[in-house]
Each structure stands twice: as C-alpha cells, then as structure tokens.
Amino acid sequence: xxxxxxxxxxxxxxxxxxxxxxxxxxxxxxxxxxxxxxxxxxxxxxxxxxxxxxxxxxxxxxxxxxxxxxxxxxxxxxxxxxxxxxxxxxxxxxxxxxxxxxxxxxxxxxxxxxxxxxxxxxxxxxxxxxxxxxxxxxxxxxxxxxxxxxxxxxxxxxxxxxxxxxxxxxxxxxxxxxxxxxxxxxxxxxxxxxxxxxxxxxxxxxxxxxxxxxxxxxxxxxxxxxxxxxxxxxxxxxxxxxxxxxxxxxxxxxxxxxxxxxxxxxxxxxxxxxxxxxxxxxxxx
Amino acid sequence: xxxxxxxxxxxxxxxxxxxxxxxxxxxxxxxxxxxxxxxxxxxxxxxxxxxxxxxxxxxxxxxxxxxxxxxxxxxxxxxxxxxx
Numbered sequence: 001x002x003x004x005x006x007x008x009x010x011x012x013x014x015x016x017x018x019x020x021x022x023x024x025x026x027x028x029x030x031x032x033x034x035x036x037x038x039x040x041x042x043x044x045x046x047x048x049x050x051x052x053x054x055x056x057x058x059x060x061x062x063x064x065x066x067x068x069x070x071x072x073x074x075x076x077x078x079x080x081x082x083x084x085x086x087x088x089x090x091x092x093x094x095x096x097x098x099x100x101x102x103x104x105x106x107x108x109x110x111x112x113x114x115x116x117x118x119x120x121x122x123x124x125x126x127x128x129x130x131x132x133x134x135x136x137x138x139x140x141x142x143x144x145x146x147x148x149x150x151x152x153x154x155x156x157x158x159x160x161x162x163x164x165x166x167x168x169x170x171x172x173x174x175x176x177x178x179x180x181x182x183x184x185x186x187x188x189x190x191x192x193x194x195x196x197x198x199x200x201x202x203x204x205x206x207x208x209x210x211x212x213x214x215x216x217x218x219x220x221x222x223x224x225x226x227x228x229x230x231x232x233x234x235x236x237x238x239x240x241x242x243x244x245x246x247x248x249x250x251x252x253x254x255x256x257x258x259x260x261x262x263x264x265x266x267x268x269x270x271x272x273x274x275x276x277x278x279x280x281x282x283x284x285x
Numbered sequence: 286x287x288x289x290x291x292x293x294x295x296x297x298x299x300x301x302x303x304x305x306x307x308x309x310x311x312x313x314x315x316x317x318x319x320x321x322x323x324x325x326x327x328x329x330x331x332x333x334x335x336x337x338x339x340x341x342x343x344x345x346x347x348x349x350x351x352x353x354x355x356x357x358x359x360x361x362x363x364x365x366x367x368x369x
Binding site: 013015035036037039059064065090098099150168174210212230 | 288289291292293295296298299300326329331334335340341344345346347348349350351352353355358
C-alpha cells in the first residue's frame, strides 16, 4: 500500500544530534511535520526539506493536550492516506516522553501502512553526558512528574530519581501552562517522605543551540518551590545513600557458582559440546 | 538571506568539532550579517537574536506524554484487547 510514516528524532541540539538515517528520511519525504524545540530548529529543517509543516499550531490555551496530540496524529495520517511518504521530525527521541509519535505509528500500522520510528539523541542522553551521571552506577528511576504525584510509587532513594515534565507537575487540566508553587509544594511533600529537604538536586535543561550552554542548576530540594521551572525543565535527584547489600543472595550466588565450577572441572573436558555433523557433511560435499 | 546565513552558521558551530570559540569571531567576520546580529551571536543572546530576525521569541511547546491516558484512549485499548 502506498503511503508511509517515519517518526524520526532530530536530537536536542540543532544539527548536531541527528543521525544520518533520520536525515535521509527527512530529505526523501514528500512532506515533513515538525515538533521541535524552537524556531531555529524549524528553520534548520526547512533547509533540509522544502515542505516542513510545524505541528505547533495545534497547541492552544485552555485546550487539552489529549486533543492536540490526536489532531497531530490525524494530520500526519491524512497525508499518509493520500499515499505520501510522511516524516514526523521530533526533537530529542521521538519515542521518549512523547505520545503523538507512538500513537501515529501504531495507527498507521493498524491501517496497513509502513511505519517506523528512528531514535534520536534525547534529553536523557544529554543529561547523563552534561551532569556526568551514569544511570548504571546505582540505578535510575524515571517518572513523569504528574504521574509520580497521582499514582503511588515505591521510591528507592539509593538510586537516582529523574522527574520529567516537572513544569507541569500536578497539572490536571492537560493544558500547556506550567503549574506553580502550590503544586510544587505538594510534590515536595511527597518527596520529603524519602528525602531530607536539604538534599541537593539538579534542574536540568539540554542545550538546543550551539550558542547555549545546558542549564545545570544545583539546589536543595526545598528551593524547588520557587525555582524557575519551565515546560522543558527536568528534575534530577541523585541517590541519597549508598546501595544496601543483599548478603543472603550473594551467599546463594556464591554457592551456586562454586557448584557450577566444580561441575565444570569434573567434566571430561571443559569444552561445551556441540553438534559437528553438519560441518562434517559439508566437508564431504 | 540573513536567516539562512544564521542557521548555516549555527549548524556549523554545532557540528564542527574543530571550531574553537575564537573561530566564531572569524566566521562572523567573513559573514554578511549585520553588526547587531553578529553581536547577538557573539554574546550568545538568543532572545536578542530572535528579535533581530523577527522570530517568535517564545520557545515551542514541547511534545510530551500525558500523565494519564485520555478516557477514550483507555476505551480503545480495552476494545483492541477484546478483539485480539
């Protein structure tokens, strides 16, 4: 069936983070829809393709983002249904904390069209590089800030905690305006169950242009209430304490591996047996 | 023309790892950009740069994920699950 949809990531910093495959999809598309960080990135996309249509116009005051995202999806799919090769170019990674690209791909596939997502360098990737933090060191938990408030979670303060969309923390309207001090005070109340209020956290914003430096502002948790927080700000809470060892499981693993080691050494030889018949038959050909 | 030159310059700054900060001044010196635009780039003043280029000064609204699915999303997921 003619018509396809590719949702590609253009990364966070203008021009610097896009992969060759995503760029190629953009260059060869019939039409490109853009959901990017700012006007500079939109103009940069216009230099790659002559027909770039911004999805920004779907946002509106007092309009639920549920409606906005559905309209974005409908708009992209309308072009796919006309047999066009459509690209949705989204900042960062199109599939990380982004509803519209996932929905668009799922619906296009359900209708029988070819649809695929191409990853991009996300804010999360930039965060690890800029803040010098490795999610593998002590583990890492990621939550959407409002969801973190609305649903009960079991927080592990010995791992890093990252709250995304902190600017919308506690928002029940699904609008586009940032929430304020009152909602953040409630978030702080929740965090205070696991962290002391003087625990140092980071407010992070990736650089979207080479003229910018990323925002990496360290402050005690209690300062969050009146901090400058925008829709693209992320809250990073480093581990509060070292990991707690599990000696029981360590002992069981040691026992298990000692047994396996013994098994290996008592085996006739230590080579893992494999079937050579196929190779031998081939040799006789 | 100015806009194209600015975007090309930003792309060069973003993608050329050999460029040092003093190279920005060199690149600007050989550009045809007006002095106020050059100064805004040198000062890394994005807002002023947007103003000179007559761009919308606001940052785009980020594409995000809702904290909860819309009720109709949940219904369609349920019906999909029932159909499968």
